[in-house]
Amino acid sequence: IISDGWSIGLLVQELASHYTAALRGSASSAIQPTSTALAVQYADYVAWQRQWLGSPQHSAQLAYWQTQLQGAPALLELPTDRPRPAVQDHHGSSLLLRLPVALSRALARLARQHNVTLHMLLHAGLALLLSRLSGQHDIIIGTPVANRPRTEFEPIVGFFVNTLALRLRIDPDQDLPSLLHTVREQTLAAYARQDVPFEHVVDAVKPPRSMSHSPLFQVMLAWQNTPQAPIDLPDLTLAPLPRPL
Numbered sequence: 001i002i003s004d005g006w007s008i009g010l011l012v013q014e015l016a017s018h019y020t021a022a023l024r025g026s027a028s029s030a031i032q033p034t035s036t037a038l039a040v041q042y043a044d045y046v047a048w049q050r051q052w053l054g055s056p057q058h059s060a061q062l063a064y065w066q067t068q069l070q071g072a073p074a075l076l077e078l079p080t081d082r083p084r085p086a087v088q089d090h091h092g093s094s095l096l097l098r099l100p101v102a103l104s105r106a107l108a109r110l111a112r113q114h115n116v117t118l119h120m121l122l123h124a125g126l127a128l129l130l131s132r133l134s135g136q137h138d139i140i141i142g143t144p145v146a147n148r149p150r151t152e153f154e155p156i157v158g159f160f161v162n163t164l165a166l167r168l169r170i171d172p173d174q175d176l177p178s179l180l181h182t183v184r185e186q187t188l189a190a191y192a193r194q195d196v197p198f199e200h201v202v203d204a205v206k207p208p209r210s211m212s213h214s215p216l217f218q219v220m221l222a223w224q225n226t227p228q229a230p231i232d233l234p235d236l237t238l239a240p241l242p243r244p245l
Contacts, residue, residue: 003157004146004158004159005161006154006226007159012238016231016232016233019236020233020234038155038156039152040153045158045160053200061195061196064193065165065193065196065201066204068167068190069140069165069167070205072140073136074208076130076217077135078130079133084212085212087211088211114176114180114181115184119223122223123141123183123187123221126141127139127170131170137169138169139167139169140165140166140216141165141219141221142164142165142216142219142220143163144163144164144220144222145163146161147160147195148160149194162196163198164194164198165216165217166187166190167186168183168186
């Protein structure tokens with residue numbers, strides 16, 4: 001809980017910089033912490049957040065989430081081949097699926113055509129799929145956000161990421177342009193109120209609690225598009241370690 005995905009990229013970049021400097025004999029410069037040059041430290045962000053949590057802005061954002069999630073379904077009833085355990089154990093597996101290039105480009109064109117991001121388009125498609133599988137028309141999908149709205153936060157290593165619960169009511173008679181417009185407006189409204197920690201939202205909404213599933217949502221859409229600069233090290237090649245399937 002001291003770092004997030006964005007921070008990992010910063011750590012790798014800083015490690016590469018120090019490694020290169022040490023290899024070239026600049027050991028003194030290599031051990032100087034980059035954080036000393038930052039305009040804002042993570043401790044400053046924490047102090048700001050503590051003050052903000054008691055502000056009128058926090059109350060206004062929290063009121064939005066209470067209204068948005070009031071009366072939401074407690075559980076997404078997906079058809080499964082076995083009963084849900086009484087206590088979730090978080091054991092699972094992975095399935096790797098790569099979209100064909102032509103399909104990816106077609107989706108990007110469709111998103112531009114309707115003035116939405118690719119994330120919004122996929123969110124709408126996933127919500128439609130979950131609605132058809134479950135027979136429910138009130139769908140909540142969780143999505144993580146970097147939660148770094150200020151440029152001063154971008155070079156800081158720390159835990160900024162937050163989780164948003166995006167609720168979408170599916171109308172079977174709604175056409176695609178109208179659905180995407182709804183998703184766009186709701187997503188932008190949620191992003192504008194992303195500062196409230198997810199646990200505060202749960203406490204305020206007070207959804208039915210169960211040891212068998214997480215509160216508010218059980219499906220997440222994680223859109224990983226954090227910019228990652230290439231790492232160029234002398235005589236070394238870095239590559240991500242694939243996760244075991």
